[in-house]
Amino acid sequence: MIDVLAAATSRNTRSTVDFLTTTHEVLESIIDQINDGIVITSPEGTISYYNHIVRDLFGLGEDKPIKQLKDLCQINWSKRLARAAIDSGGDYGTAIASDRAIHFEEKIHAGDTIRFLQFTIKRLFSQNRQHEIRVIVIRDISAKRRLEATLQSGGTCGLITGSPEMLKVLDRARQIAASDASIMLQGESGTGKSCVARLIHKHSPRRSYPLIEVNCAAVPETLMESEFFGHTKGAFTGAHDQRQGKFQAADHGTLFLDEIGELPLHLQAKILHAIEDRRFQMLGSNETLNVNFRLISASNVNLRDAIDSNQFRADLYYRIAVIPMNIPPLRDRIGDVPLLVNHFCDDLVARGHKDNIRITKGAWQTLLNYPWPGNIRELNNAVEYGVICSDEGVVDVDSLPQDIRLYSRDTLVAKTPAMAIAADIDGPAGDAELRSQQLELTNALEKAHGSKALAAQILGIDRTTLWRRMQKAGLAG
Ligand SMILES: Nc1ncnc2c1ncn2[C@@H]1O[C@H](COP(=O)(O)OP(=O)(O)OP(=O)(O)O)[C@@H](O)[C@H]1O
Ligand SMILES: [Mg+2]
Structure with a gap:
């Protein structure tokens, strides 16, 4: 590469033909360093140039000829271009006749691997517009798409079901999302209670405010009160700073108390008051804070049984289970x-x-x-x-x-x-x-x-x- 550049700078001693050849080599060498694929074709799709990375992007071995666009992958290029042109707001005729670049994305099979490729296609003309070439820049965006897929599968809970019973639950969830009524989701572990809670929040008018999730089984009993209500500086040993609790964090949004059956009885009473009045005090403070949240609770133990065995307060149950919903196993x-x-x-x-x-x-x-x-x-x-x-x-x-x-x-x-x-x-x-x-x-x-x-x-x-x-x-x- 350095040799080629050195050759290009000493152009005074070379003929114009030499210089052009060298410039061509420099450009080719630069293009080969780029991580994007670059393909040059005629309007009919005959390829006159492609850089090294193109073979990698499409999983094509050295033995495979690359002469036409169709040698790269099984895309119906003219159909895809037409759709991209329409997607970008114009019709195919005007988009293809204009000098505007056309962008589209395609999922392709490169050998055994699935790749998500982003294509940018631009028409270039000679000065008198007699000759035309198309430059295609191909970028591998698989990593980005995979990250999005990972985030989506964890975050938004694309709930999949064909079961009439479950479809009824989901319909109901969407229907009641608009109200502020407290919802109790009951179902075995792993049935999708947390997903349904997220779905309800996402469909509710509170969706632009936070959904605060607290797994009651995961909070140590000694820390529960400060986890829910927060604490002031010095409220207890180790409280070095004031800290906001989950109730306050959920203001205007949704508070999701998961595994609420795990709450110890003494805290159930405190939670009941806070939920009833939507008011509470931070640990170490006399000031009463008002909050406005929608409550969703979930439990994988049957809370009615827990009430019968005096493990759960009946008054709290009726307060949090205005709309009870069962998620089938x-x-x-x-x-x-x-x-x-x-x-x-x-x-x-x-x-x-x-x-x-x-x-x-x-x-x-x-x-x-x-x-x-x-x-x-x-x-x-x-x-x-x-x-x-x-x-x-x-x-x-x-x-x-x-x-x-x-x-x-x-x-x-x-x-x-x-x-x-x-x-x-x-x-x-x-x-x-x-x-x-x-x-x-x-x-x-x-x-x-x-x-x-x-x-x-x-x-x-x-x-x-x-x-x-x-x-x-x-x-x-
Ligand atoms: N209908 C569904 N379609 C696709 N994925 C689902 C569905 N229901 C649940 N899942 C997935 O199953 C896993 C368990 O779901 P979730 O955490 O909502 O269950 P849960 O009832 O809240 O469990 P736990 O009682 O342990 O809290 C999650 O990864 C979730 O994305
Ligand atoms: Mg859960």
């Missing part, structure tokens, strides 16, 4: 398993895993047969474990976590309808929705002991709709 919505497995596989691919995941029939049988005591969290972990332990992306029974494998070995004796469906599938991808519907139907029929009228009632549909769905799912006859 995954074993009661087994039709969600294929949808969730697919979703978690997509999520892994979006976070950088190779797009070659396949699940064997045996593994599907095992996943559908297991009762999922840890619910969706456990299924998510099992999918991630299975994919990591898979053989070249093929998830077999042996790739699954031991608990699930052993359960399956001990119980796979009688064929349930769900298992009969599992025996027909090999996936994932594509037909997950059909699979989910089949499982939902067989599950309802199983619960209804074969009575179609009762199954229709369980699903909240009429008998004709049930019959139509059974036909569509290949279950009628």
Whole structure:
């Protein structure tokens, strides 16, 4: 590189032709150092130049010819350009006729890897506009997209379900989001209570204010009061500064008290007053603070049982459970398993895993047969474990976590309808929705002991709709 530059600066001693050749070499050498792919094509798509990184970006080995745009990837270039032009506000004709750069993004398969590439296409003309070339700059934005996917899967809780019962819960959640009523979410661990709480906040008028989450089981009992109400400087040994509590932090927003059943009785009384009056005092202060928050609570223990055994105050329960909602366990919505497995596989691919995941029939049988005591969290972990332990992306029974494998070995004796469906599938991808519907139907029929009228009632549909769905799912006859 330095030699080339030195050659370029000593141009006085060289002919013009030499100089132009050298300039060309300098430019080429600079372009090869850039991390973006650069391709020059004719308007018809014949490539006259590309830099080194282009082969890496598209996962093309040295033996693959790169002569036409279609040699790079399976994009329908003219269609994609038209769509990009329309997306950017113009129509294709005017956008393509103007000198404006066109941008679009594409998810491509580079060998076994999925890449997210951003394309910028600009037309360049000779001085008399007789000749035209197109310069395409290609930037790899996979890292950015994967980070977004990771943040999204943790943060916004894209809730996936096809279960009528769960869909009702979500409809209800959206419907009551607008009110200020206190909500109590009850359900086993890992069923999605925290996700539903976030969904409610996101759909509420308070969404531009904070959602403050407190896991009551994770706060040491001695620190609970100051965690909730805050403290002044010197309020107790070790209180070096004044500190705001969660109640105050949630002002104008939503306060989410997770695992509220874990609150010790003496604190339940204090919390009751603070919730009732929306007023409290910081530890070490006489000043009363007013707050305005919406309360959502969650518990994975049955609080009515806790009331009966004097572990939970009935008056607090009625205050926080104005709208009680039950989140069904995954074993009661087994039709969600294929949808969730697919979703978690997509999520892994979006976070950088190779797009070659396949699940064997045996593994599907095992996943559908297991009762999922840890619910969706456990299924998510099992999918991630299975994919990591898979053989070249093929998830077999042996790739699954031991608990699930052993359960399956001990119980796979009688064929349930769900298992009969599992025996027909090999996936994932594509037909997950059909699979989910089949499982939902067989599950309802199983619960209804074969009575179609009762199954229709369980699903909240009429008998004709049930019959139509059974036909569509290949279950009628
Ligand atoms: N319907 C769903 N679709 C996709 N992911 C889900 C769904 N429900 C739950 N999850 C995922 O499962 C995990 C557990 O969900 P969440 O934390 O909301 O459960 P929880 O009921 O609050 O559990 P815990 O009682 O332990 O607090 C999370 O990673 C969440 O993103
Ligand atoms: Mg939770």
